[in-house]
Amino acid sequence: MLSRVWIALAVGWLSIAHAGAVDLNVEPIQPLEALPVDKARAALGRKLFFDTRLSVDNSISCAHCHDIKDMGGADGLAHSFGVNGREGEANSPTVFNAALNLAQFWDGRAASLEAQIDGPVTGHAEMANRWPAVVARLRADAEYRRAFRRVFGGGITAARIKRAIAEFERTLITTGARFDRYLLGDTNAISAEAKRGYALFKSYGCVACHQGRNVGGNLFQVLGVMGDYFADHPSDRAIDRGRFNVTGKAEDMHVFKVPSLRLAVLTAPYFHDGSQRTLAGAIRTMARYQLGREIPERDLRAIIAFLYSLVGEYQGRSLEPKERIWLAPENFGRRER
Structure with a gap:
């Protein structure tokens, strides 16, 4: 669950972001490295x-x-x-x-x-x-x-x-992302907008769940911390019960593994049931139900620019799209260079 510890860490990370420093000892996100394999x-x-x-x-x-x-x-x-x-x-x-x-x-x-x-x-x-x-x-x-x-x-x-x-x-680790190069000291690896997006990602509190090497995937969280998601999206499907299906514990109802955001710009639609078709829509929904916040368009675009910078390489080929697809519901399909 969203703990006071994570909130405190988010506040600390925000102060670091304003200082403009990139210190791997305190940054909530860490660069990816290939895993040893046979x-x-x-x-x-x-x-x-x-x-x-x-x-x-x-x-x-x-x-x-x-x-x-x-x-x-x-x-x-x-x-x-x-x-x-x-x-x-x-x-x-x-x-x-x-x-x-x-x-x-x-x-x-x-x-x-x-x-x-x-x-x-x-x-x-x-x-x-x-x-x-x-x-x-x-x-x-x-x-x-x-x-x-x-x-x-x-x-x-x-x-x-x-x-x-x-x-x-285990070979499918997407190393070499522009954001990882930024963390490792290449201050020109990402744009000013992506840097602003990362600062916003921390200040809004997204890093409470999306952090670590994989920018997620390392904890479970209830869907609806700050609002009753399933009251607004009623369903009787087994999949919507989340981790309750595994443990049978009432506190695990509607609890899911937090997904990695490393390739979020490539993997629409979103959520456990694929109900959100756009990245912008997914961000807005998460902000509303997990953080109790509304995100204006300008901030949304900056956060998406940051998410693009998380996309790494596979077999020496960058997976990052050459075109930007701003997946806002009102302009779905619009592409920008």
């Missing part, structure tokens, strides 16, 4: 990540909902679709930087990347498969048999499939 295991995991044979009808792969080439590691849909066109309830989160999250899924029901893989492979609205069938299918492939022996020193098992995919996902 390259051979990750290469095998990459192949599995794109293999449609993990699904019951050979129609979809992990990349179906987590497009790392063009969609920022998500799929651009409010709800993802699985085999036979089955629609899920959840908005697909980005797989980029997921290795830095404290847990996986919006409700945090998986404690690790390896544990998370069970969900899509066996989920009725996703791949709808069973592990014995997946293992049997891959064991029939001589190339996979050789690869697993080479990487793991043994045969194909469900546990090893999950370990390989998770290792690949």
